[in-house]
Amino acid sequence: MKYELVSGFETHIELQTKTKIFCGCTTQFGGEPNTHCCPVCIGLPGTLPVLNREVVRFAIKAGLAVHGEIASVAKMDRKNYCYPDLSKAYQISQLYAPLIIGGYVELSSGKKIRLHHIHIEEDAGKLIHRHGDTYVDYNRGGVPLIEIVSEPDIRSVDEAREYVEKLQQVMRYIGISDCRMQEGSMRCDVNVSVRPEGSETFGTRTEIKNMNSITNIVKAMEYEYDRQVDLIESGGKVVQETLRYDDVSGTTSSMRSKEDAHDYRYFRDPDLVTINIPREEVEALRAEMPELPADKCRRYIDALGIPEKDAQLLTKYRRISEFFDAAIEGVKSPKTVSNFIIGQMFRRAETESDKEQFDLPTTPQQLNALVKLLDSGKIRNNLAKATLEKMLDTGKPATDFISESDMGGVDDNALLALCKAAIEGNAKAVADFRGGKEKALKALVGNVMKNSRGKADAQAAEAKIKELLG
Amino acid sequence: MVTREDVENIALLSKLFVPEEELDGLTKSMQEIIDFADAINNAPASAEGFDCINNLSNVFREDEVVPSYPSEEILRNAPAQAEDHFLVRNRE
Known part of the structure; x- marks a missing residue:
């Protein structure tokens, strides 16, 4: 039985x-x-x-x-x-x-x-x-x-x-x-x-x-x-x-x-x-109540587009959700902020009590500033990730680790030149792409990214290359 | 009926010392207390009537720390103590 x-x-x-x-x-x-x-x-x-x-x-x-x-x-x-x-x-x-x-x-x-x-x-x-x-x-x-x-x-x-x-x-x-x-x-x-x-x-x-x-x-x-x-x-x-x-x-x-x-x-x-x-x-006491975790979790999913699993991780501890709430202020994609917190910051708060305190050297305002640099296209994701690690090591703001030249980005003329160079130097990839291999495009974009030291916008580069080969 | 022996027993259980000459008076007092309780038991009033003390409600303290007592003071009446603890001896 x-x-x-x-x-x-x-x-x-x-x-x-x-x-x-x-x-x-x-x-x-x-x-x-x-x-x-x-x-x-x-x-x-x-x-x-x-x-x-x-x-x-x-x-x-x-x-x-x-x-x-x-x-x-x-x-x-x-x-x-x-x-x-x-x-x-x-x-x-x-x-x-x-x-x-x-x-x-x-x-x-x-x-x-x-x-x-x-x-x-x-x-x-x-x-x-x-x-x-x-x-x-x-x-x-x-x-x-x-x-x-x-x-x-x-x-x-x-x-x-x-x-x-x-x-x-x-x-x-x-x-x-x-x-x-x-x-x-x-x-x-x-x-x-x-x-x-x-x-x-x-x-x-x-x-x-x-x-x-x-x-x-x-x-x-x-x-x-x-x-x-x-x-x-x-x-x-x-x-x-x-x-x-x-x-x-x-x-x-x-x-x-x-x-x-x-x-x-x-x-x-x-x-x-x-x-x-x-x-x-x-x-009066009801008015003093903070937003409860279940409500917060629902809001992150419905209003901010955070995947359910991530929303649960963010709301498990109050301090973490408060950190997130402060860090998303005015950013384009809250999910980017969530990815940084879950992907990189969680590793530095290993124990339950660490997560409860969530007292890391980087403030929500500093993370917010970093994500805004990313939003504005001034820096790329890889640089942002590496910068966040340095910020977490030192407690210093993003601007301490990103030089003016890093932030310059790549203007349209420079991007055009980089794309042209990539096409000229990679005849095989160009031929493959023209032969119907979509994947070959990646190699060309990769070349642009490499020669711009990661500063170019990969999506813009892809569009430009397509246009040039079009 | 409350007897002198009852009072002696209660005193023993309460760890109180009662002089011989007070036993009769205390026996009488104890009887009166029991009678009073019986009177309450026999009263027809509703349970609500007994429920509140002088119709008081909402007597609160604010959550403010006041100094505690030194442990010597706290332990002063302890029948046995050791290392700043109350000591309960295992009689088994």
């Missing part, structure tokens, strides 16, 4: 606010242990948490970016559990009235992965297990998170990968998080179940906790799919449980025993008042 994979994601994203969600301690990553803490975020009795306004704004932006409905009224709840990463023995989160309801992430296939909701909550502290004891650092405790809960709409590991990448991309675009999975500012809990192909009912699901790389998500889902299918095929039953993925062995294992099933006893947090979100505020 063939089995279908069914998966839903819970994605935690750390918000880039300056301070924690309920107190004024810094959210800066790292720091000496327990130095970014105060009585509120270590949960001392008698302290009063007060919600950071920016957290609400960032969450609303996240909601707008994924087409969610922004609630008019939202509330904070306590999720009770006893574990040393939370000193209060509860996490302040949202269950009954989250900030964002619904929404979706659209994949390149056009399929929409629906979202159930997005809520805000506090992050827990960091535990270090050493010599059988647990060392607790609460610097991360109270850092604001949004949790994006999807519907079980994902049907393959490829869809899972694209879903995570799309979320990462859009959240970075709107500037609410750096979404670095390795550093833990984006983490996924992955629900996986299988069912016979064609079946309408869901199978029993397992949840793989705290995945911190896309590669591991894919591997863990593949492993878990195989494990569940094997189990069912051999007459067994999938047990609903929480799993941990071990990337060394490439296997999943149970984190908690079944009898330890959680009852979080959620209830309204009496310390925190109701959040009312006026529609005007939502509209």
Whole structure:
């Protein structure tokens, strides 16, 4: 029997606010242990948490970016559990009235992965297990998170990968998080179940906790799919449980025993008042939103004539698309700019974080000036390419590397002379062309280009030669 | 009914020291607290009525950093600590 994979994601994203969600301690990553803490975020009795306004704004932006409905009224709840990463023995989160309801992430296939909701909550502290004891650092405790809960709409590991990448991309675009999975500012809990192909009912699901790389998500889902299918095929039953993925062995294992099933006893947090979100505020935030990557990509394809694949590359990172937007100002062909960026500049931004920063020595204005020299016919493509390499090496403008004589181009008289010389010196090519060999023309144009040291306009030369032989 | 033993137990769990002579008074107070909670449970009001605190809404902080506490201060009440961390001993 063939089995279908069914998966839903819970994605935690750390918000880039300056301070924690309920107190004024810094959210800066790292720091000496327990130095970014105060009585509120270590949960001392008698302290009063007060919600950071920016957290609400960032969450609303996240909601707008994924087409969610922004609630008019939202509330904070306590999720009770006893574990040393939370000193209060509860996490302040949202269950009954989250900030964002619904929404979706659209994949390149056009399929929409629906979202159930997005809520805000506090992050827990960091535990270090050493010599059988647990060392607790609460610097991360109270850092604001949004949790994006999807519907079980994902049907393959490829869809899972694209879903995570799309979320990462859009959240970075709107500037609410750096979404670095390795550093833990984006983490996924992955629900996986299988069912016979064609079946309408869901199978029993397992949840793989705290995945911190896309590669591991894919591997863990593949492993878990195989494990569940094997189990069912051999007459067994999938047990609903929480799993941990071990990337060394490439296997999943149970984190908690079944009898330890959680009852979080959620209830309204009496310390925190109701959040009312006026529609005007939502509209003001909507007005602040940048152009989203999907819209940008469509615009590059439709309005600028960029091939789809290239448009996707240009819009994957916000800085790169902004660089492109600035560099195409007033140029004849945006595609030329795109070719320079993808063909030559990408090689110099190898890592993901390089591309995220896209902080190369050449400015968009410098690239723009180079492309305009090309547009005006003052220089040829080969010279432009070589010049860009030098610009990228040094950060200097194009004019530092192109002499006046390079830019002179070739005027009509000179071009005519060059074409005539090419015809006189290449009798065989001329004969071949006259005999019907179109290709022979290339040799003649090549001769003109060579003798003009690349400065002549190849198209003009071709036209002129045809005219002379015509 | 709340007993003296209940109060002793709660004090132990809360890591609070309660002198012998305060036990009777605290037992009585605890009983009153429980009775009060029961009164709330029996009230016929709608859930909405209990939902807001003094009808307050939208109490926010601005996103401005204030200095945190030194780690010695943060760790002062820790039952155990090591290397600037709270230490949770594994009792297994």
